[in-house]
Amino acid sequence: MNNIALYELAHARTGDKGNHANISLIAYKPEDFALLVDQVTPERVAAHFGARRPSEVRRYLLPNIGAMNFVLDNVLDGGVNDSLNLDMHGKSLSFHLLNLPVQRP
Amino acid sequence: MQTLAVGCGAGFSGDRVDAALPVVKTLIARGGPAALMFENLAERTLAHQQLIRRANPSLGYEPLLELELGPILADCLAHSIPIIGNFGAANPQGAALCILKLAEKLGLPKPRIAVVLGDDLSTQQGRTLVKQHLHGAFDEARFVCANAYLGAFEIAKALQQGAQVVVTGRVADPSLLLGPAIAHYQWSATDWDKLAGATMAGHLLECGAQVSGGYFADPGKKEVPGLEDVGFPIAEIFEDGSCVISKADHTGGLVDCRTVKEQLLYEMHDPAAYITPDVVADITQAKVEQIGPDRVRLSGVKGHARTSTLKVLAYFDGGWFGEGEISYAGPNAEARARLAMQVMQKRMGHHMPLRFDLIGLTSILGDDGGSMLTNTPVTRASDVRLRVAAKHESLATIELLLQELTALWTGGPAGGGGVRVAKRQRLSNLACLIPREKIPATVHFV
Numbered sequence: 362m363n364n365i366a367l368y369e370l371a372h373a374r375t376g377d378k379g380n381h382a383n384i385s386l387i388a389y390k391p392e393d394f395a396l397l398v399d400q401v402t403p404e405r406v407a408a409h410f411g412a413r414r415p416s417e418v419r420r421y422l423l424p425n426i427g428a429m430n431f432v433l434d435n436v437l438d439g440g441v442n443d444s445l446n447l448d449m450h451g452k453s454l455s456f457h458l459l460n461l462p463v464q465r466p
Numbered sequence: 467m468q469t470l471a472v473g474c475g476a477g478f479s480g481d482r483v484d485a486a487l488p489v490v491k492t493l494i495a496r497g498g499p500a501a502l503m504f505e506n507l508a509e510r511t512l513a514h515q516q517l518i519r520r521a522n523p524s525l526g527y528e529p530l531l532e533l534e535l536g537p538i539l540a541d542c543l544a545h546s547i548p549i550i551g552n553f554g555a556a557n558p559q560g561a562a563l564c565i566l567k568l569a570e571k572l573g574l575p576k577p578r579i580a581v582v583l584g585d586d587l588s589t590q591q592g593r594t595l596v597k598q599h600l601h602g603a604f605d606e607a608r609f610v611c612a613n614a615y616l617g618a619f620e621i622a623k624a625l626q627q628g629a630q631v632v633v634t635g636r637v638a639d640p641s642l643l644l645g646p647a648i649a650h651y652q653w654s655a656t657d658w659d660k661l662a663g664a665t666m667a668g669h670l671l672e673c674g675a676q677v678s679g680g681y682f683a684d685p686g687k688k689e690v691p692g693l694e695d696v697g698f699p700i701a702e703i704f705e706d707g708s709c710v711i712s713k714a715d716h717t718g719g720l721v722d723c724r725t726v727k728e729q730l731l732y733e734m735h736d737p738a739a740y741i742t743p744d745v746v747a748d749i750t751q752a753k754v755e756q757i758g759p760d761r762v763r764l765s766g767v768k769g770h771a772r773t774s775t776l777k778v779l780a781y782f783d784g785g786w787f788g789e790g791e792i793s794y795a796g797p798n799a800e801a802r803a804r805l806a807m808q809v810m811q812k813r814m815g816h817h818m819p820l821r822f823d824l825i826g827l828t829s830i831l832g833d834d835g836g837s838m839l840t841n842t843p844v845t846r847a848s849d850v851r852l853r854v855a856a857k858h859e860s861l862a863t864i865e866l867l868l869q870e871l872t873a874l875w876t877g878g879p880a881g882g883g884g885v886r887v888a889k890r891q892r893l894s895n896l897a898c899l900i901p902r903e904k905i906p907a908t909v910h911f912v
Contacts, residue, residue, distance in 0.1 A: 377732030385731035412838040422735050432735050438834040445821035445855040448830035
């Protein structure tokens with residue numbers, strides 16, 4: 362098994378609504394989608410964003426387009442109007458997700 | 467029936483004002499029925515415009531409006547390309563007057579302009595309605611404004627009555643595209659699949675270049691040709707609600723399955739239930755296919771009956787926000803930045819919680835509580851910028867924070883440089899759902 366960053370297999374984009382972030386995760390190659398489903402679980406994503414203390418992480422699968430969508434509740438310190446973060450939208454979080462290690466056979 | 471093409475001229479307030487002209491030129495060159503949409507309202511933009519309108523009742527609409535429409539108004543009027551924009555913000559009538567003046571200045575015939583009203587719930591009656599739905603959370607003394615997200619059917623009505631420009635305040639972003647599609651194909655309010663398909667086309671276009679190569683480039687991984695001249699998108703909408711996304715001719719950027727998928731899921735929660743005022747869209751069975759260079763088809767979007775409520779965002783005075791930064795470089799820079807942080811904590815930390823960032827080590831990935839920074843090991847970084855940020859009820863306290871930051875010039879650790887401080891008024895918001903029949907929308911011609 363090879364340990365690689367998710368970044369090698371997929372791309373991502375973050376959006377915000379209030380205090381919640383969503384991060385899409387899209388496989389470059391359809392054949393890698395199953396690996397993402399197996400390894401990029403809501404539990405792992407919640408742990409990966411532990412410093413932001415998500416109250417819940419939900420994962421929605423879109424096998425038709427080889428993508429999944431994560432919704433991370435209450436990770437934006439109140440969101441665009443309340444957060445003291447320079448990146449108050451959490452726009453940069455997508456690339457943090459892509460740092461997650463995955464194993465490829 | 468001829469296919470309708472809708473181009474996008476802006477994806478937020480402050481977008482490039484030279485983006486729309488190549489879109490309009492492309493729509494004209496391709497021929498056939500077309501419309502042009504401008505999306506200018508992020509969540510906070512409208513509340514800021516409400517404050518501006520309070521200070522000057524003739525303002526409160528998109529500040530770049532003249533710069534946005536100046537380059538394209540003549541072509542759009544001459545080629546029957548209606549313009550639809552939420553650039554009315556807090557003052558749609560004011561925006562309409564501005565456009566009339568612009569047309570006059572350009573020597574154009576007086577355009578037929580419609581304004582869509584009803585979203586603004588800041589009136590006494592609207593305020594009472596919002597209060598009922600926010601219950602105890604409604605703070606009368608701090609209330610700034612409330613706006614409902616209206617849908618596409620009033621836009622369609624205005625177009626069917628011959629509007630050449632439709633000015634709105636708050637409408638759901640995708641409705642800016644769905645409106646002209648409804649008017650063109652004469653869809654009914656229960657053509658759910660068609661409404662949902664065109665809604666997702668509107669969703670793809672609402673952020674301008676974000677579907678056509680903007681916000682996508684990652685050197686070595688996701689290359690985008692000519693990013694400095696990224697072309698804005700165009701959607702061809704078909705009678706069944708499916709669409710083909712492309713972009714303005716002779717521009718940079720790209721449209722491929724990757725750009726479309728990223729934008730399709732942007733700001734989405736449950737992909738089986740993307741809720742707008744017009745429909746509930748389901749993209750779980752959607753197909754995304756490249757059908758030509760810079761041409762991607764989206765099909766298979768399903769629609770379900772719209773909800774009985776409209777989303778309303780209410781804004782309240784949230785006190786003040788202040789932030790400041792100072793940089794350290796060279797040997798032991800990180801230790802000096804960390805010492806400056808301790809000085810600020812000791813001098814100001816008892817007034818309010820302070821957020822610290824050590825830019826160059828840990829900043830935007832951190833949390834306001836500072837848990838990530840606390841766990842960031844000391845390194846030997848030689849170019850570090852300390853940032854301090856806080857919020858407080860009182861402007862005087864925020865100003866004190868900024869003074870203390872500025873005093874790091876002479877009273878802080880050695881070699882600090884590049885102090886910048888800034889403050890701004892904060893607006894907090896609350897969302898609620900209100901039965902749609904209580905928020906009637908109307909169309910008026912100016």
